[in-house]
Amino acid sequence: MTQPLSPPRKKDPVARTRQPTLPPSPRSRCAMGLTRAAALGRFELQVCAACQTVQYPPREVCGSCLSHDLAWRAVDAAGTLLASTTLHHSNDLYFRERLPWRVGTVHMDAGPSVVAHIHQDCPDGARVRLISRLDRSGQAVMIALPEKDTPHMADDPVLRETSCDPKFRRVLITDGKSAAGQALATALLDAGATMIFLGDPQPWRHVETYAALVQDARIQAVTLDVTDTDSVQRTAASIGGKVEILVNTADMAREGGVMTTRDVNVARDALDTNVLGLMRLAQHFGPALCARAADGMRNAVAWVNVLSVYAHMNLPSRGMWSASKAAALSLSQCLRAEMRPSGIRVINVFPGPLDHEWEQLTPPPRVTPRALAQAVVRSLQQGIEDVYVGDVAQEFCERLAENPKGLERELGA
Amino acid sequence: MTHGRQSYDGVVAVCPVTIPYVRYSTHSAHWWLGRALYELLRASGLQKNDVDGMCVSSFTLAPDTAVGLTQHLGMAPRWLDHIPMGGASGVVALRRATRAVQAGDAEVVACLAGDTNHVDSFRHTVSQFSRFAQDAVYPYGAGGPNASFALLTAHYMAQTGATREDFGKLCIAQRDNALRYAHALMKKPLTLEQYLGARLITAPIHLFDCVMPCAGADAFLVMSADRARALGLPAVRVLSTIERHNAWSQDPIQQRGGWTMDADELYALASRSPQDMDFMQAYDDYPVINMMQIEDLGFCEKGQAPQFVRDHTFTVEGSFPFNTNGGQLSVGQAGAAGGYLGLVEGLRQLTGTAGGTQVAHAQTGLVSGFGMINYDRGLCTAAAILARSEV
Numbered sequence: 001m002t003q004p005l006s007p008p009r010k011k012d013p014v015a016r017t018r019q020p021t022l023p024p025s026p027r028s029r030c031a032m033g034l035t036r037a038a039a040l041g042r043f044e045l046q047v048c049a050a051c052q053t054v055q056y057p058p059r060e061v062c063g064s065c066l067s068h069d070l071a072w073r074a075v076d077a078a079g080t081l082l083a084s085t086t087l088h089h090s091n092d093l094y095f096r097e098r099l100p101w102r103v104g105t106v107h108m109d110a111g112p113s114v115v116a117h118i119h120q121d122c123p124d125g126a127r128v129r130l131i132s133r134l135d136r137s138g139q140a141v142m143i144a145l146p147e148k149d150t151p152h153m154a155d156d157p158v159l160r161e162t163s164c165d166p167k168f169r170r171v172l173i174t175d176g177k178s179a180a181g182q183a184l185a186t187a188l189l190d191a192g193a194t195m196i197f198l199g200d201p202q203p204w205r206h207v208e209t210y211a212a213l214v215q216d217a218r219i220q221a222v223t224l225d226v227t228d229t230d231s232v233q234r235t236a237a238s239i240g241g242k243v244e245i246l247v248n249t250a251d252m253a254r255e256g257g258v259m260t261t262r263d264v265n266v267a268r269d270a271l272d273t274n275v276l277g278l279m280r281l282a283q284h285f286g287p288a289l290c291a292r293a294a295d296g297m298r299n300a301v302a303w304v305n306v307l308s309v310y311a312h313m314n315l316p317s318r319g320m321w322s323a324s325k326a327a328a329l330s331l332s333q334c335l336r337a338e339m340r341p342s343g344i345r346v347i348n349v350f351p352g353p354l355d356h357e358w359e360q361l362t363p364p365p366r367v368t369p370r371a372l373a374q375a376v377v378r379s380l381q382q383g384i385e386d387v388y389v390g391d392v393a394q395e396f397c398e399r400l401a402e403n404p405k406g407l408e409r410e411l412g413a
Numbered sequence: 414m415t416h417g418r419q420s421y422d423g424v425v426a427v428c429p430v431t432i433p434y435v436r437y438s439t440h441s442a443h444w445w446l447g448r449a450l451y452e453l454l455r456a457s458g459l460q461k462n463d464v465d466g467m468c469v470s471s472f473t474l475a476p477d478t479a480v481g482l483t484q485h486l487g488m489a490p491r492w493l494d495h496i497p498m499g500g501a502s503g504v505v506a507l508r509r510a511t512r513a514v515q516a517g518d519a520e521v522v523a524c525l526a527g528d529t530n531h532v533d534s535f536r537h538t539v540s541q542f543s544r545f546a547q548d549a550v551y552p553y554g555a556g557g558p559n560a561s562f563a564l565l566t567a568h569y570m571a572q573t574g575a576t577r578e579d580f581g582k583l584c585i586a587q588r589d590n591a592l593r594y595a596h597a598l599m600k601k602p603l604t605l606e607q608y609l610g611a612r613l614i615t616a617p618i619h620l621f622d623c624v625m626p627c628a629g630a631d632a633f634l635v636m637s638a639d640r641a642r643a644l645g646l647p648a649v650r651v652l653s654t655i656e657r658h659n660a661w662s663q664d665p666i667q668q669r670g671g672w673t674m675d676a677d678e679l680y681a682l683a684s685r686s687p688q689d690m691d692f693m694q695a696y697d698d699y700p701v702i703n704m705m706q707i708e709d710l711g712f713c714e715k716g717q718a719p720q721f722v723r724d725h726t727f728t729v730e731g732s733f734p735f736n737t738n739g740g741q742l743s744v745g746q747a748g749a750a751g752g753y754l755g756l757v758e759g760l761r762q763l764t765g766t767a768g769g770t771q772v773a774h775a776q777t778g779l780v781s782g783f784g785m786i787n788y789d790r791g792l793c794t795a796a797a798i799l800a801r802s803e804v
Binding site: 023024025026027028030031056057058063082083084085086087088089090091092094095101103104105107113114115116117124135137139141142 | 535536539540544545547548549550551552553554555556557559560563564565567568571612613614615616617618662665666788789
């Protein structure tokens, strides 16, 4: 049975900080299908459209009937652990630093045999369920979990390594005065985060709920205005080395499109917060985060951008804001690539309309700040990279795949 | 059951040569293969131009293939093959070359296998071994073949009751044999205490279950029996061969190899039975594969190899002489040459040139190959029955 992790000790300031290494990342293009599904938290394998044979490892043509019509589909993830071994030797630096490491062969009910990472609570011969997760290199790997949840199972090394679990980690929430930021603070503490740095972009503005939150000894108020380079730099210098997860909730949301707005001032302000703000944060917090990406059990693990589903396609009634979110999405892809060598995961959260004051006129369903916060926590715990929150976002995602032009027409209607 | 297959009558294998193995080499694979060809010519008395067929196996020849090697060595063969089958390469090269000579497509075929081993080159070979390995094995701990065979070994032990002592007995017997073989890299005897107490690598694989990667080359010639006689070369007849790839793909984990599909034909074509074999040279990158070959090639019932191991000594002078030069476990694994090691030793046994490892009165022997853990199991299996040629 998994032993629960102990609270981390204070960092030894003299000891050398372990530098990040990554597990092997090369994959065939075909195998990237597994990564695509894992990034969304799904378990999919190729299934032959002609003969229904489930394929693994990923193939170009069906290993049974040679059809090239192989689609990635959700398949039964149950199986039996035929054999396992514990590595005490590895050819790869990443694994050498994490030995002993358990792997095994799982015979899936769906057909294939899968070489997988094996959770310690799975005895040989046991029934298991497979999940696919992104590892630190950003590529999908298969992990066999016990059929039913076991106590402290998330503390198993393979799950800890492939997730960004908030447990025992310290989190910076950039705008703690937003409804989303406050819901996140509570949810992350509930998930085991040891410290929340709660950003305050406007110390002159009194917000009752913010003031109440920072009474908690585990929450520390920090002045942080993402539109002010000096502010970002000062805060990063002060707490940057203690942040393991950064959640960027800073957002300037305003109504209005292109033609009817009389000037570009609001647009410029929105870009300053939503796009350049992300850039300032990345410049000042990113390097410290990356440097601590392999720093023991409480290593830096994730960067979370709270975007919007309208980052993918413009909502004309909030056209300028949508554009800023699209720009932020693009920038986040750059950040993701820049952070990949360290293993820091960049998680993009795409909620539908949020249930807060700036969406007063948006009809339901709207995503409550609490639901958003829980989705962020879940994505950290499960290592999901792209998170669609709420019914609007889920449906949007499907329609975007089905018929993007149709979706564009409907959003503009 | 021989499907009307032709015999290999009239064609022989001659001149087994080995370029002595070294742990690490600063040379490239071309050097090792070139040395092997040189030694073949020296041993046979042939000129380079007499060799009109060439068959090459090597993991470290990249970016070249056998084609590039012809120019490097200044050869103009009219028959050329490149066999990337790892541990099955030796037997497969033999069966290809024999048919080529039989059909008249070539008169003399040089079969060469060799690899270099630079410090750290093994890691590169393993990480890029195959597409399936890259996508679906190497990211899982990067344990290389140790991890793959640990899983097969753990499963085999659970199924058959084989113990570490059983595997140890094979390893120790091979080490005893290796002490009689000049080219073996392992020069010291191995005891059961040392075997059992060795460093744990990847459970249940411990240090002495693993082969040592090294550099080296092995080679032999295939030609007509008449030509060999004219050259005065002691020769070995090929009674029968088989090969099979990706057998039993529906088995969820490997517990039998392709030999089981073809063993009956192997013996029928040779008009021999397992009891007629004076020795066996098996592919031994891990001891579990020895046991699988002993079972799958009919020396005992399936799952009974552990008992078979307890009943025999496997030494040169004992019962069931097995991997008489020490095998890869004690000689070293020189990449693709590992697939030739048993074959050249078999040829030495049957040409009476085995020296210290000579099995008395060896007339007939079996050589088996196993290669290429492409994903979760070895895909290539091959075997040959060879016999001393009456001059």
